[in-house]
Amino acid sequence: MATFQLELVSPERLLLSRPVDMAVIPAAEGEMGVLPGHSPMIVALRGGVITVTENGQVTDRLFVAGGFAEVTPERCTVLADEATPVAQLSRTEAEQRIKDAEAAYADASSATPEKRDAAMDRLLSARAMLQAAQAA
Structure with a gap:
């Protein structure tokens, strides 16, 4: 299955950087699914959960308090104001x-x-x- 590089950066550290199948991000306009080959865009994020899918399974759920995401066909970079694994x-x-x-x-x-x-x-x-x- 095709993948893209997902990077999640908070002011404190790089939280995630790896190839994934899909990510659902809390865009300001609503939930937004990102897949390989996505059209380029920059979106504002609202507080919500980023869900990461690999090999057909949800592998990570991370709360972000807001920020921005840059999406290209090969990469999604999330610059979060604050990010925490949901379990924490x-x-x-x-x-x-x-x-x-x-x-x-x-x-x-x-x-x-x-x-x-x-x-x-x-x-x-x-x-x-x-x-x-x-x-x-």
């Missing part, structure tokens, strides 16, 4: 992030639209983290 997510930490993000969003009610949008993105990412932690 903490429900308690996710719940605390939601509380903090809700407070930040409430504080941003009179701020600029950009600050309100950033606060909402943070809240949605925290909710996605909790959902991923519960599903693990």
Whole structure:
């Protein structure tokens, strides 16, 4: 089966770099499947889970808090703001992030639209983290 190179980079380290059959990434517009030969594009990511498939089996599930992905026919490079294997997510930490993000969003009610949008993105990412932690 044809493969492409998937690279997942966070500010701390390179988390994954290997040939895979398919990856599903949480693009800002919705879930996006990437296969070998995909059309080139750059997409923004929202908080969610990247699912990696090799030999017809899901081999990795990684939570990303946002970022960007560059897709070419031979490669998908994910530059994540934060990335954690789903198995290592903490429900308690996710719940605390939601509380903090809700407070930040409430504080941003009179701020600029950009600050309100950033606060909402943070809240949605925290909710996605909790959902991923519960599903693990």
